[in-house]
Amino acid sequence: MRDSPLTGHVEGVGADLTEASFVVIDVPKRLFGTVAAYLESRATMRQKIVELQDRNLILSARAQRMEALMAENMRYKALLNSAVAEDTTMTVARIVAVSPDVNRHLLTLNRGDADGVMIGDPVLNADGVMGQVTQVGRSASRALLVTDVQHGLPVLNNRTGQRAIAEGVGRLDRLVIRNLASTSDVTSGDLWVTSGLGEALPRGLPCGHYRRNRNIG
Numbered sequence: 001m002r003d004s005p006l007t008g009h010v011e012g013v014g015a016d017l018t019e020a021s022f023v024v025i026d027v028p029k030r031l032f033g034t035v036a037a038y039l040e041s042r043a044t045m046r047q048k049i050v051e052l053q054d055r056n057l058i059l060s061a062r063a064q065r066m067e068a069l070m071a072e073n074m075r076y077k078a079l080l081n082s083a084v085a086e087d088t089t090m091t092v093a094r095i096v097a098v099s100p101d102v103n104r105h106l107l108t109l110n111r112g113d114a115d116g117v118m119i120g121d122p123v124l125n126a127d128g129v130m131g132q133v134t135q136v137g138r139s140a141s142r143a144l145l146v147t148d149v150q151h152g153l154p155v156l157n158n159r160t161g162q163r164a165i166a167e168g169v170g171r172l173d174r175l176v177i178r179n180l181a182s183t184s185d186v187t188s189g190d191l192w193v194t195s196g197l198g199e200a201l202p203r204g205l206p207c208g209h210y211r212r213n214r215n216i217g
Contacts, residue, residue: 004042005121012144025042025098046100054092056126057092057125057126058090058092090124091099091111091115091116091117091125091191092180093109093110093111093115093117093141094109094110095109095110095181096108096109096110096140102203103148103149103170104115105131105141105144105145105147105148105168105170105172106142106143106144106145106147106148107117107131107142107145108140108141108143109123109133109141109142109143110139110140110141110143111139111140111141112137112138112139112140112141113136113137113138113139113141114138114139115217116138117133117136117141118133118136119133119134119135119136120132120133120200121133122194122201122202122205123143123145124205127206128193128205128206128208129146129147129149129194129201129205129206129207130143130146131143131144131145131146131148132144132151132200132201145168145172146166146168146170146171146175146207147168147169147172147173147174147175148170149168149169149170150168152165152166152167152168152170153165153166153167153175153194153200153201153207154194154195154196154197154198154200154201155177155192155193155194155195155207156192156193156194156195157185157186157190157191157192157210158190158191158192158193159187159190159191160185160186160190162184162185162186163195163197164177164180164192165177165178166192166208175208177192179182186208186210188210188211189208189209189210190209190210191206191208191209192207192208192210193205193206193207194207
């Protein structure tokens with residue numbers, strides 16, 4: 001039978017319908033690919049944010065120490081009586097547990113011997129020194145905060161160079177310097193930093209600022 005115009009028209013409509021069905025069916029696939037790419041992009045972005053936050057924490061800690069060294073240089077001491085501090089490697093850690101004893105300021109960190117953590121290492125945040133590592137396991141460690149009542153920290157006034165011992169009193173916002181002479185040159189806002197005495201902690205780590213009653217925190 002010869003092809004009629006009607007037959008050709010029907011076949012053309014069928015082709016159009018087939019093409020349309022392919023487009024409709026293909027849309028969910030493309031939509032799925034777009035959503036998957038979006039979710040992957042979001043996950044990558046979150047990871048980059050975490051990495052940037054960690055990097056910012058390290059840079060903030062280093063900037064705090066640099067501020068202390070610059071102030072000391074302005075006093076024309078130039079670190080003549082102490083070794084120049086090396087730019088030590090820093091490891092970012094997370095707090096995974098806190099001591100249930102309210103009278104002790106102890107933290108458990110998710111970094112240990114496998115990460116290069118050693119007993120005596122300082123624990124820092126963006127504002128300065130928080131504490132010191134006292135116990136080290138393979139993948140975790142324990143740190144004693146400087147605010148613990150059993151912790152004493154050799155410090156010096158970053159403006160004048162006066163040395164003292166800052167003691168924890170069980171309050172997270174305060175350290176106390178006892179037996180500070182009434183004639184001492186101490187003014188509000190003075191920054192106190194680790195003195196490096198006894199090599200317990202590196203010199204120049206910020207500890208706190210002077211407040212009334214000869215407290216620093």
